Amino acid sequence: MKTLLFYICVICTFSSFSQDTLAELLDKHNKNSIPYISIEELTENNTEPILLDAxxxxxxxxxxxKNAIHVGFNKFDLKKTTKQLPNKQQFIVIYCSLGIRSEDIAEKLKKEGYTNVYNLYGGIFEWKNNDLPLFNLKDEETHNVHVFSKIWSTWLTKGIKIYE
Structure with a gap:
C-alpha cells in the first residue's frame, strides 16, 4: 500500500510541474480573453498588421x-502606445515569448476600445520554431532568441537561445 501511495505522489508531483502541450500551458496561464492568431493565419493574411512586442x-x-514596435510589459505605457495607434479598428497582433504577457497587454488595448487585437499563438518561440525570420536592432536577420528563462526556453526548439 505504501508503494502505491508513493507512486501516486510521484505521478501527481511530476504532472503538476510539466505541461504536455503549448495549448495546456496557455490554458493554464491565460484567460482566453483575447483571440489568438496562429502563425499560419498571420503569414497567409493579406492585411499587414501592426506588430507589438510585449x-x-x-x-x-x-x-x-520585422517592423515590430516594442511596447514592453513591466514598463508598458498605455498612453504612449495609444498615441502610436490612432485607428482603433486597425489589425494589431501582439506577441511575447509564448503568448502569456501579450494577452495582458492586449487586454489593456481592448479596454481602451481597440477592436481588432490578436494574441500571437506561441509567440516569438513558435515563429522561430516555424523557421520564420527574426531581426536584430541593425535590421539584420538573426537566429538568436532571448528565451526569458530556463523554464520557458524548453519551448524554443530552433534558433540560438540567449539568456542575458
Whole structure:
C-alpha cells in the first residue's frame, strides 16, 4: 500500500510541474480573453498588421519580428502606445515569448476600445520554431532568441537561445 501511495505522489508531483502541450500551458496561464492568431493565419493574411512586442527591451534587442514596435510589459505605457495607434479598428497582433504577457497587454488595448487585437499563438518561440525570420536592432536577420528563462526556453526548439 505504501508503494502505491508513493507512486501516486510521484505521478501527481511530476504532472503538476510539466505541461504536455503549448495549448495546456496557455490554458493554464491565460484567460482566453483575447483571440489568438496562429502563425499560419498571420503569414497567409493579406492585411499587414501592426506588430507589438510585449517583451522586455533586452529581449526585443536580441531579436524581434520585422517592423515590430516594442511596447514592453513591466514598463508598458498605455498612453504612449495609444498615441502610436490612432485607428482603433486597425489589425494589431501582439506577441511575447509564448503568448502569456501579450494577452495582458492586449487586454489593456481592448479596454481602451481597440477592436481588432490578436494574441500571437506561441509567440516569438513558435515563429522561430516555424523557421520564420527574426531581426536584430541593425535590421539584420538573426537566429538568436532571448528565451526569458530556463523554464520557458524548453519551448524554443530552433534558433540560438540567449539568456542575458
Amino acid at each position: 517583451r522586455e527591451l533586452e529581449e526585443y534587442n536580441v531579436s524581434h519580428l
